Amino acid sequence: MAEKQQRLVLSIIDFLKEAVDTEGTIKADDKESLEVAIQCIGEAFGVDPSDPIQVHRLSVKPATLPTIFDVFLKTREKVGAAASSSAPASQPKSLSAEDKAKAEKFKQSGNSLMSSKKYDDAIAEYTKAIDIEENAIYYSNRAAAYSSKGDHLSAVGDAERAIAIDAKFVKAYHRLGHAQYSLTDFSAAADAFERGLKLDPTNAGLKSGLENSKARIVPDDDDDDVPPPLEPTRDPSGPGAGLGGMADMLASLGRGAGGGGGGGGMPDIASMMNNPQMMAAAQQMMANGGLAQMMNNPAIANMMNRVQSGDMPSMEELMSDPGIQNLAQQFGGAR
Incomplete structure (x- = not known):
């Protein structure tokens, strides 16, 4: 919205508000209708007369409408009088000394x-x-x-x-x-x-x-160029560093469980990610090659695909897979 237009709109709103507030200017029965009109005009042009910062920027006072x-x-x-004069505009009126x-x-x-x-x-x-x-x-x-x-x-x-x-x-x-x-x-x-x-x-x-x-x-167009919010990024030196796809899987599990304990007895993944002992055990698994072997398990791959598609498996389904049982046992020893 052009600032000049908003200045004009604010001047109109000020004029109408003064008419409403001044006794005898308009009929009492018309005041409510005029107040509604003031609100509609302000909303249509993005002008808020109750915003002191915007009013300071747009006001033309001491001038009024x-x-x-x-x-x-x-x-x-004046222009009309000059135009109607018979003498050409380029010829000034003859004046005496x-x-x-x-x-x-x-x-x-x-x-x-x-x-x-x-x-x-x-x-x-x-x-x-x-x-x-x-x-x-x-x-x-x-x-x-x-x-x-x-x-x-x-x-x-x-x-x-x-x-x-x-x-x-x-x-x-x-x-x-x-x-x-x-x-x-x-x-x-x-x-x-x-x-x-x-x-x-x-x-x-x-x-x-x-x-x-x-x-x-x-x-x-200052207000129209606000960039979209950036997606949060994981701290490469924080919890989960070096876990690659496993960290992403655990983060996905945490989101699917609402960030805490979820349906079907789902554990609090956010707490797991912040547990140093838990992360040390996971890193040890990765170093031993156990994590890579587990990620090649078709059941694990299927589970990750389901998580990404929004189909959160229950704890019973997860623990029925031998590979996940083994992972749970290793995590269980890292308390």
């Missing part, structure tokens, strides 16, 4: 207010300048003011507008990248910084921003 939608409407109104000076004065005032950290007042001054002239610098400066007060979504809108006016204005790409990074949209931030670096390859701020953004990008 209503504020995002509000920015979209305002942007569409007096108007240009007035806009520049508003910009300077905004810069002074920014230095005093009076961000709302600075935004108001930049807006006055923009009302006189659609200037990339004015939009970029207002984007910086929005980011300084934590309204990074509005900063994105202004930075994009600055780039639309002057695609070669490098500082606007830095404003855009910073705002996207603050919204935790690290892929979009990296894209903005890269676009700026194409214009100014030596810009240290853009380089640093790009490195930081790339370091925070999490691939969408």
Whole structure:
């Protein structure tokens, strides 16, 4: 599931939960249905609003779904107004020297207010300048003011507008990248910084921003690449070492008996494997060639085939074979 989709889903869930919790927003009879819908939406997109780690990763706060939608409407109104203008977009509105000076004065005032950290007042001054002239610098400066007060979504809108006016204005790409990074949209931030670096390859701020953004990008398929668990392996120096097929047979017997005493009086094979005296006797058998002779016994081979196929023989069947009786007698003397 793409992280961008999950961010949108979490924003929708937050909006719906706020509607449920806010008195008078929806009818009381509809609250239960809305709560069920919230749960279904979260499950469908793999979003759990009760998981603090996931919420921290996906949240776009302080932005909310209503504020995002509000920015979209305002942007569409501006774009629509520009498109309906009879003058070609490439021809800026003719301004008198007096108007240009007035806009520049508003910009300077905004810069002074920014230095005093009076961000709302600075935004108001930049807006006055923009009302006189659609200037990339004015939009970029207002984007910086929005980011300084934590309204990074509005900063994105202004930075994009600055780039639309002057695609070669490098500082606007830095404003855009910073705002996207603050919204935790690290892929979009990296894209903005890269676009700026194409214009100014030596810009240290853009380089640093790009490195930081790339370091925070999490691939969408991280959760899908979990390797399957490895099969446990026997310690070559542990109990059963050097017994070859016999150790595997005993391990199979232990699994068939549930790892302990099984049906038909089956012995606890796990305990047998961990008994030093028992293993010493088995190793002695192998050294004397007795184990090899026993493994050539057709009855033993048949028993192992049955064990591997899941057909566990009873103790009576096992002990009725002379070869196994002999093995049992040798194990019996190793207590």
